[in-house]
Amino acid sequence: MNGFLRFAKRLLIFIFLVVAVDRIGGFVLKKLYFSQEKGQFSQITYSLDSTTHDVLVFGSSRAIRHYSPAILSEKLKKSVYNVGMDGQMIPYYAALQEVILNRYTPKMIILDVSPWELNAGEAKYHKLSALLPYVDEHPELLKYVSYSSDLEPVKLYSHIYPYNSSLFIGLYNFLLKNKLPDYANGYLPLERTMGEKGFKLQKANAVHEAAAEEKQKDIYDEKAIALLRQFLRKAGEKNIKTLVVVSPVIFSNSFNSTKLQKLRDIVAEYPAVKFYDYSQDTNYTDKFQLYADIFHLNKKGAERYSSELAHDIVN
């Protein structure tokens, strides 16, 4: 019994210590996180809390690299901001949109979606952990971050946990802020150009992978599809002009044709929403000079594409 009492006493001291360190650590990490003026964390913060632009571009890394707000703004005669985020997919756009629409109503939304975002898989929900630092300020995000695990609200009792995996990048952004690239209203083009040799090699692989994917059963992520529908419905409820765009891709077979059609069908359920598909546009397919890698246009390609898209929207 003595052993148990000794254990219980020390356990209490230990729990107190853990809680204290968690609170102090969480406080320091929060300061570090929200003091960043550049980099992707400050992009998320700005997108959620400060955007007031007429047009918002939602999407993944393909949105950040493909849509130049300056070009779009000039042609559309509206202020434009790119709220895209690396590695994110439909659940993130839906979460971001809900918070933004609770604050203000933009005039137009451009949503860049790739058909593979409809693929079944949990990874897209785990990536919502990028929104954990904002749950305190925006409780409506809790239901989104809980998609990865029902126990996420319990984990959020820790004040350190919301900043999980963010320390290195936070320190880097904080210490080397002068060396970080400037996002131009959320746009961060890629300067490099894909080489011909790399293009040919990747094309051979792409044929192989596309053939393998076509053989697979079409298993969709119904939760992601529901969130896409929610995104389009909410935009409609606020009378926001909405465009769903599949931006250019280097190989015409990069996207599974069945999944592309599925995306088209979902968008067709919302007559006010326009659908633009540039994935088969021969101005971009196989033009490796316009790409930085197989997934992203380079600056030259992005500027040409932004210009073409703005032209198509106006007309």
Place this chain on the structure above:
Amino acid sequence: MLFNSLAFVAFYLIVTALYFVLPHRYRWILLLSASCYFYMAFVPVYILILGGTIVVDYFAGIWIEKSEGKRRKNFLILSLIANIGVLCVFKYYNFINDNISLLLNNFHYQNPIPYLDIILPIGLSFHTFQAMSYTIEVYRGRTKAERHFGIYSLYVMFYPQLVAGPIERPQNILPQFHTEQRFDYEKMVSGLKLMLWGFFKKLVVADRLSIYVDSVFGHPSSHNGTTVAIASLFFAVQIYCDFSGYTDIAIGCARTMGIDLMKNFNRPYFSKSIKEFWSRWHISLSTWFRDYLYIPLGGNRVPVPRMYLNLLIVFTISGIWHGASYNFVIWGFLHGIFLITASIFDRLKQKWGITYELPGFINITITILLVSVTWIFFRANTFDDAITMLSSLKTFGQTPFTGGINNMAHCLFAISMLFLIEFKMEYFPQALNLVNHPKMWVRYTSIVTLIFIILLFGVFSGGQFIYFQF
């Protein structure tokens, strides 16, 4: 139920608290019920299979003990057939059927045997081997048959080691279930520390590395040799931390209840040879194969060529034990070949009187490289993928895929931390023993730091343990 889930934390706290509240005579009921609940959290209906083999082995053990001569052997064979039969049906049936189809197709015949659409029961190979070790040990007279059905069931089902070992022996664990375990401060604290270390290995190292490893092994044809080499080395660390992390949690969890499970890992990547590697890696399985297969085949007490054949048989079967695929067969076979080659070298060195030994760190590096190459077969999704990855090694030197700078930084941080701690434990076990330091504030600070690191750098997406599939 995964160890790396909050559900498990709650489950563990409740079961452990009740364990010490209940009188000894009722504890087996608690542990058995908890183990059933733990197992049924995966695929509930499979508890019936486990129950079936438990009944067969329980009675087989008693009958073996009561019988004499050939009858005794017959009961052992009956038990082995029941256990191996379950393994064959659930794990190897479709694999065998595939091979029959392939063979018949060569002669333009259709295979009439239907395929089974079944999910592999979790941890099947582990608890089957543990059950077999019981009947074999009873047959050999090294342990008495367990008369208490509940305690025997607990021997097979004890939840900390039910789904991924360590594969225990009856002599070690059955007496511990019969002995009243009183609350022991030292055991409780050292068990909790071991669990914490296991969580670090799993959440901070294994699951972090898996992000990179999965993206490379998932698209093997898209990556160059440098990337494949990095992914293979990362997988070597990932599987070690995944499995030994699980084992640490299992051993720690049992220890807090006063029950000592056998050691399963002993820093295997500090081994100076493949032979040493196998004395430090998955010790409970390698000793199982040694005791129940290698030695009965003749072990080292047979002519050298026969000994080499025994090694190949044991390691190939060890490969098949892991999974029904030729990749695992090749993985095991390669380890057998490495051991034979090393033995031939040793014999030649002895014959020619060469006493020179390579420096230890070179031997360690060679061992890690050899083991990492075999892990490609272990991890690759198909045989073709493994060959694609091995062939891509000729482009070693090209710029590697990073998988995102942030994740790569976390991977390198995790590996560095693991290496520093394991290096200290291997070569300076008494130095800087922070978590067991005599001063309380040093102990508490180091443990709280470890918790801080887990919360800040761990991956909490609930990654499955690799060895659960076996």
